[in-house]
Amino acid sequence: MHTYIPPERFFPYLTWPQVKDLQNKSNTLIIQPIGAIEQHGPHLPLVVDAAIATAVVGQALAQLDKSVLAYALPPLCYGKSNEHSRFPGTITLSAQTLIAVLSEMAESLYQAGFRKLVLVNGHGGQPQVLEIVARDLRQRWSDFMVFPLFVWGAPHCAAEVVGAAEYAQGIHAGDVETSVILKLLPDQVDMSQAVREFPVDFPAGSLLSLEGQLPTAWMMDDLSVSGVVGDATVASAAKGDAILASLAAGWAEVFQEIYDFVGLSPQSD
Numbered sequence: 695m696h697t698y699i700p701p702e703r704f705f706p707y708l709t710w711p712q713v714k715d716l717q718n719k720s721n722t723l724i725i726q727p728i729g730a731i732e733q734h735g736p737h738l739p740l741v742v743d744a745a746i747a748t749a750v751v752g753q754a755l756a757q758l759d760k761s762v763l764a765y766a767l768p769p770l771c772y773g774k775s776n777e778h779s780r781f782p783g784t785i786t787l788s789a790q791t792l793i794a795v796l797s798e799m800a801e802s803l804y805q806a807g808f809r810k811l812v813l814v815n816g817h818g819g820q821p822q823v824l825e826i827v828a829r830d831l832r833q834r835w836s837d838f839m840v841f842p843l844f845v846w847g848a849p850h851c852a853a854e855v856v857g858a859a860e861y862a863q864g865i866h867a868g869d870v871e872t873s874v875i876l877k878l879l880p881d882q883v884d885m886s887q888a889v890r891e892f893p894v895d896f897p898a899g900s901l902l903s904l905e906g907q908l909p910t911a912w913m914m915d916d917l918s919v920s921g922v923v924g925d926a927t928v929a930s931a932a933k934g935d936a937i938l939a940s941l942a943a944g945w946a947e948v949f950q951e952i953y954d955f956v957g958l959s960p961q962s963d
């Protein structure tokens with residue numbers, strides 16, 4: 695059941711007395727990988743975001759110093775994926791449902807004595823939902839630290855590996871995700887179906903953009919016929935290996951820093 699998570703770091707393998715008697719629970723990291731079951735073009739399986747978030751967490755935990763107390767929860771494979779809903783196979787929760795699931799999961803952990811919750815999300819359509827959940831939890835319990843994080847937010851080398859343009863514009867099922875899945879789940883990738891597709895862009899000089907400072911709300915079928923935005927045709931397992939290794943090392947650093955973090959305080963003089 696633990697898939698990519700080292701078994702000794704897999705929270706559901708504990709018994710309730712073990713959880714009850716854990717030492718230093720208030721500083722123990724509980725890490726929730728979050729993904730999506732959503733279309734990733736004709737060549738990749740629906741599970742991409744859940745697989746990447748879980749594998750990165752697992753590989754980072756495997757290299758984390760044994761003295762750092764940290765456990766991973768099973769991945770939350772469903773997310774808010776309604777921008778892909780016109781592609782069959784996509785399963786989406788509403789924002790309200792995702793907020794409720796994450797909030798109630800967090801409440802259970804808080805009641806058990808945990809005070810550091812790390813959300814590691816692999817799906818680009820839901821960071822805002824996680825941020826709302828984290829802020830509301832923080833307002834409710836002033837001794838609860840909740841980190842709403844995006845898997846691509848840690849230091850990594852993907853932009854160097856695939857090139858800056860593909861990294862910026864290949865936002866879905868392009869070179870980056872295809873390369874990583876070629877490494878993680880090679881039997882689930884059909885490179886004979888891989889395509890290169892980019893949307894018609896805003897005109898040169900436009901202040902607007904798909905994402906960034908002045909974005910518009912889009913559905914994936916506004917951008918792409920295949921469901922791909924990026925160049926999946928040039929992906930390789932070797933690139934995926936390099937990207938994954940750098941991501942895992944980056945996340946091991948992030949987990950260490952969160953473990954050492956004692957909280958914020960205002961300056962008084």
Ligand SMILES: [Zn+2]
Pocket residue numbers: 734742743816817818866867871
């Ligand atoms: Zn994805």
